[in-house]
Amino acid sequence: MRARREAARLAREHGLVERERERERQEEAAERARARTPVASGASALSRSRARLDVPRPARRRLLPQYDPEAFGRLSEKIARFLGTGRFIVWMTLVIVVWVLWNIFAPDDLRFDEYPFIFLTLMLSLQASYAAPLILLAQNRQDDRDRVTHEQDRKQNERSIADTEYLTREIAALRMGLGEVATRDWIRSEFQDLIKEMDERRLFPAERDEGDR
Template identity: 50%
Template sequence: MARANKSELRLDTPKGLRTTNLVGRKRNGRSNDRFGRFTEAIARGMGTPWFLLGLSALVVFWVGWNTLSPEGLRFDSIELGFIALTLVLSLQASYAAPLILLAQNRQDDRDRVQFEQDRQRAERNLADTEYLAREVVALRLGMKDLASKDFLRAELRALLDNLDQRDEQERREREAARDRDSRELESREREASPRDSRGTAERTAPHEVHPFD
């Protein structure tokens, strides 16, 4: 691309003249856009009631002036059928039609651009809608794998029952161990009480004196 651009440039052409072409193109584009806006303004003005009222007032004034005013002040002859008025109206109609067509062409271009933008926006909205639909379906499929409220309640109740049973079993084991300890203690006390009574009896009994002593 760079080589092609360099080959298109002429060395015998001054640099200022080469740049003026681009500037001229920009100016032509701006002038075309300005002329298009001007034609649209004229077309909009011609489509208003004020234009019809002004044109009607002009025709009435034209006909009245050339009919009621003195002959020296008349500029259009009534005998010739107001030729000047006919020419003016024909000229206005001949210029109005192309101006209206130019305005319609610009409006068609804008409508085409707007239609393209609307189509792109509709495609984006459709893509977003499809994406959201896929996400909703994925969430629904994921929700099927999740636990429901009833399942969680049943699991919690089962866990609480297991904990209650474990606590009850531990309590029973502690009571059984306490009972065993108390029975062992009582048995030890029972075994120790005869021994103590026997020892006290031996200590309190008098010593027998042997006759040979």
């Protein structure tokens, strides 16, 4: 009877061990399957990345092209700066003179803009229509820079005025304090009075004693 119970207990333990090993094998197989399975979609990856605050968000793809507005502003300033130089006037004058002379004296089959030079007028109008907004844009950028510079200058002036007022108050306080301190001339005059009084006592001791009585 005792041997049967021992055999039954060993069988139960053996069965438990087998079931535990089987469950571990199933868990390992499931982990390997999850590791081999690719990410289902970009949305699920994004949701998992957002679950952690220490993981940066992935860059979003933008369909529309991006441009730097400062680059366009710098280009407009360069163009406006060139339009305001004497070199532009010289080049413009040369182009117009060559254009007119070519279309007057060149052979008929080589002329491309005969009198009254309609194409030249169109080109000059187009240039003026583009030059005016570019110059205005450059002026607006310069106004913004001037506004920032003036604001910084105003703050610097306010700090300078505050420092000057503080130093003025400190100097006034020092002068008031020195007015209450014994100066060298006052001490010298007091010493002279004491020396004179001591001399008088030494020369006329009897008169001083009677005067004291």
